[in-house]
Amino acid sequence: MLGAGLALFLLVLAYWYLGREDDAGNAVPAPGRPGSAAVAVEVTPLERGTIVERRSFTGTLQPASRFDLAARVGGRLLELHADLGDVVRRGQVVARLDQEEYRLDVAKAQAELEVAAAGLIEAESSLATSQRDYERVQRLRQQGVASEAELDTALANYQAQQARVAVAAAQVSLRRSALAAANLRLSYTEIRADWQGEEQERVIAERFVDEGSLLAANTPVFALVGIDRLVAVAYAPERDYPRLATGQAVTVRADALGERSFPGVLARLAPVVREASRQARLEVAVANPEQVLKPGMFVRLEIELARKDDALLVPRAALVERTGAYGLFLADPETSTARYVPVRLGLQERERVEIVEPALSGLAISLGQHLLSDGARIIIPAGEAGAAGEEGR
Numbered sequence: 001m002l003g004a005g006l007a008l009f010l011l012v013l014a015y016w017y018l019g020r021e022d023d024a025g026n027a028v029p030a031p032g033r034p035g036s037a038a039v040a041v042e043v044t045p046l047e048r049g050t051i052v053e054r055r056s057f058t059g060t061l062q063p064a065s066r067f068d069l070a071a072r073v074g075g076r077l078l079e080l081h082a083d084l085g086d087v088v089r090r091g092q093v094v095a096r097l098d099q100e101e102y103r104l105d106v107a108k109a110q111a112e113l114e115v116a117a118a119g120l121i122e123a124e125s126s127l128a129t130s131q132r133d134y135e136r137v138q139r140l141r142q143q144g145v146a147s148e149a150e151l152d153t154a155l156a157n158y159q160a161q162q163a164r165v166a167v168a169a170a171q172v173s174l175r176r177s178a179l180a181a182a183n184l185r186l187s188y189t190e191i192r193a194d195w196q197g198e199e200q201e202r203v204i205a206e207r208f209v210d211e212g213s214l215l216a217a218n219t220p221v222f223a224l225v226g227i228d229r230l231v232a233v234a235y236a237p238e239r240d241y242p243r244l245a246t247g248q249a250v251t252v253r254a255d256a257l258g259e260r261s262f263p264g265v266l267a268r269l270a271p272v273v274r275e276a277s278r279q280a281r282l283e284v285a286v287a288n289p290e291q292v293l294k295p296g297m298f299v300r301l302e303i304e305l306a307r308k309d310d311a312l313l314v315p316r317a318a319l320v321e322r323t324g325a326y327g328l329f330l331a332d333p334e335t336s337t338a339r340y341v342p343v344r345l346g347l348q349e350r351e352r353v354e355i356v357e358p359a360l361s362g363l364a365i366s367l368g369q370h371l372l373s374d375g376a377r378i379i380i381p382a383g384e385a386g387a388a389g390e391e392g393r
Contacts, residue, residue: 037377038376038378039371039372039377040379041331041338041365041369041372041379042365042366042367042381043331043363043364043365043366044315044363044364044366045363046312046313046314046361046362046364047312047313048310048311048312048313049310049311049313050308050309050311051313051346051347051352051354052304052307052347052349053305053306053347053349054302054305054349055303055305056300056301057236057282057300057301057303058234058299058300058301059232059298059301060232060234060296061230061231061233061254061286061293061294061295061297062231062295062296063205063231063295064226064230064231065195065197065225065226065229066205066223067195067202067223067224067225068222068223068224069191069194069220071095071097071188071215071217071221072191073097073217074215075097075099075101075102075214076213077096077209077210077212077213077221078097078098078211078212079095079211080094080207080210080211081094082095082193082204082222084204084205084206085203085204086203086204088201088202088203088204088224089200090199090200091193091194092192093190093192094192094204094221095191095222096190096191097188097190097215098189099189102182102185102186102189103186105182105185106183109175110179113172113175113176113178115175116171116172116174117172119172120165120168120171123161123164123165123167123168124168126161127158130157130158130160130161133154133157133158137150137151138151138154195224197226201226203224203225203226203227204223204224205223205224206222207222208220209221225295227288227293227294227295228287228291229285229287229288231284232250232252232264232283232284232299233282233283234281234282235277235279235280235282236279237278238273238278238279238280241280243305244282244305245266245269246266246267246268247266248265248266248303248305249266249303249304250266250284250303250304251264251301252264252284252286252293252299252300252301253299253302254298254299254300255297255300256298262288263287264285264286264287264301265285266282266284267283267284267285268282268283269281269282270282307347308354311346311354312354312355312356314328314352314353314355315351315352315353315364315366316348316349316352316353317366318364318366318369319345320340320369320370326343326345327341328340329365329369330360330364330365331362331363331364331365331378331380332362336377336379336380337375337376338365338369338376339375340373341360343355343356343357344356344357365378
């Protein structure tokens with residue numbers, strides 16, 4: 001049965017392409033050849049208009065800014081004042097650590113500062129006494145009562161007391177700094193949402209710890225993201241890379257949101273093509289004031305590569321590829337024949353293409369052209385040639 005079917009198929013092909021005999025026994029040429037039976041076709045007028053060439057890429061949305069909020073000091077996490085999905089403002093307290101140990105450090109630093117201050121007062125008092133003794137010995141020496149040795153001893157004692165005052169003053173400064181550091185560490189037990197940038201609010205994207213956890217310094221607590229502005233990350237093949245440039249307009253669509261589109265701009269383009277994939281990373285900035293788009297969404301990007309006005313346009317369906325080159329058939333309604341014309345293509349859309357050369361006009365055959373050869377006879381459905389001519393004019 002398989003052999004019989006194959007033989008029948010070959011017979012049909014031979015009948016179609018090699019011709020057949022009519023009822024009178026005359027040979028009938030195969031369709032699509034000069035002198036053969038006419039082929040019914042559909043035609044479309046060549047027209048001039050605007051064409052925009054685009055490329056489509058797929059990618060993923062990412063937040064334009066992300067900040068991992070971490071504990072700056074270690075301790076037990078007592079309270080969480082925010083959670084996943086909450087909107088937090090800059091400076092807001094979102095968590096609190098156990099403060100007891102840090103309060104004790106502040107009290108200790110305060111006491112040490114008071115001790116240092118008392119030492120400074122004592123040193124200043126001793127300095128005043130030594131100064132009076134030195135001045136008294138100076139007067140006695142001038143009167144010839146005190147010896148030179150006594151004057152040197154009084155001077156040395158006075159200078160030593162000056163040094164003690166300087167050391168005591170430095171100790172006070174040191175203890176004051178230690179107190180400030182202790183107060184600062186105490187303030188770090190209140191974990192505040194703070195970040196760089198102009199945004200006043202962000203959203204908690206992740207929570208890394210739970211209440212009661214023992215945290216070390218720099219342990220992440222929350223991940224904060226801004227979603228008013230997003231970045232769509234995609235990868236472009238090297239054949240499209242030379243035609244991409246920052247600043248190009250991009251249309252962004254998320255499958256989860258149907259056909260709704262969002263405007264974007266090609267913000268960054270990697271300067272290298274990855275050797276393994278032959279692709280380059282691109283980043284598209286997307287404004288998201290309504291916060292409809294969410295980080296992590298799958299998106300489709302359409303980038304406008306080129307635009308041309310008053311271009312000669314033809315439906316893509318009318319093109320015929322032969323021996324690696326493109327051409328199309330033009331219909332001549334007066335002689336009911338088709339003429340094959342090689343063409344050079346320009347910009348291309350999904351349904352239309354630009355003809356750069358040669359300059360053409362008239363009717364392009366958009367259906368049935370694959371059965372034709374140059375000069376073949378055609379049949380244009382009644383009224384289609386006239387209607388198409390009116391549209392072309």
